[in-house]
């Protein structure tokens with residue numbers, strides 16, 4: 001078909017006009033009825049508990065009229081830079097090949113832009129890298145070598161992310177847990193097998209810990225970190241940091257960054273770099289993010305589901321509980337599997353209302369918490385779907401079984 005200059009201009013002008021009509025149709029009052037109309041009385045920051053020490057940095061950005069995504073970055077680069085936070089950035093626990101691979105994503109409410117990176121090695125601040133993808137490319141997501149190459153070209157320094165402490169913890173895992181890894185049928189598979197708990201389980205468990213303590217000493221793990229290292233091997237931690245922010249004008253942003261699940265297969269990307277799963281912000285409604293088993297969260301598009309729930313009028317807590325129940329729904333026939341699922345959501349509505357919800361409450365002496373700053377920095381307990389503690393992954397004999405008991 002021959003396209004003339006006049007014809008081209010006429011067609012694109014018609015396209016533009018019909019788009020304008022569509023947008024008008026979307027904002028009919030009926031559809032927008034549930035959107036929060038009030039502005040927040042104060043700026044609010046919500047984050048995973050490991051963001052607590054950096055909330056003031058984020059709040060200072062908001063108080064001086066800075067951008068909401070810059071405030072988020074001030075919070076989440078804190079744990080990325082901290083070698084002792086082994087769930088994020090520098091010092092993150094490595095994959096099964098002993099390589100640290102990081103994932104992150106971010107969304108900027110006012111411009112409705114997003115950026116993401118996955119499987120990045122040798123660059124510590126992947127949250128800033130995701131923001132750089134957002135600001136300096138026409139793409140949303142870069143992965144692996146391409147993301148790294150882009151990062152180096154944009155001036156990110158090449159750094160060794162594996163601390164000696166994380167390396168030794170990996171070695172302890174490798175030497176003691178070679179049968180308990182991420183290979184084989186996953187939790188969702190009908191072929192999944194619960195660990196064999198026949199025999200005297202606690203004796204088995206005690207013996208195993210004793211053996212591991214000796215090995216930890218041999219590997220050179222510092223005495224004060226030995227039990228923590230064993231805990232990380234037997235019960236691979238879920239960490240990660242998500243942070244969402246709203247300022248007094250109602251502008252919002254959110255981001256999530258992680259080293260992912262400890263001992264994962266090389267190249268595995270979890271929910272944290274997935275816009276809509278690990279993090280999601282809609283300037284009209286709210287912002288939400290997740291930490292926990294990424295595989296479960298991806299399947300329910302957790303962060304997006306929560307924001308959409310709020311759009312339809314649910315409170316932040318109801319919206320988060322609904323997302324957790326969608327995960328539960330995925331295990332309808334085998335609720336025992338939920339004992340291995342750890343999931344927390346951090347939820348902030350545009351009017352400043354917020355909630356932290358989680359699948360398992362944690363032990364009474366260490367309830368699952370999140371961090372908030374609305375001018376006053378504090379921890380708050382998350383509202384749990386089930387009372388009790390989740391078990392680590394991969395499943396192994398000796399961990400106590402929990403029967404899911406739903407609270408609400």
Ligand code: ASP
Nearest residue numbers: 238239240260270292294
């Ligand atoms: N959600 C992260 C992932 O699956 C891990 C975590 O939050 O601990 O990679």
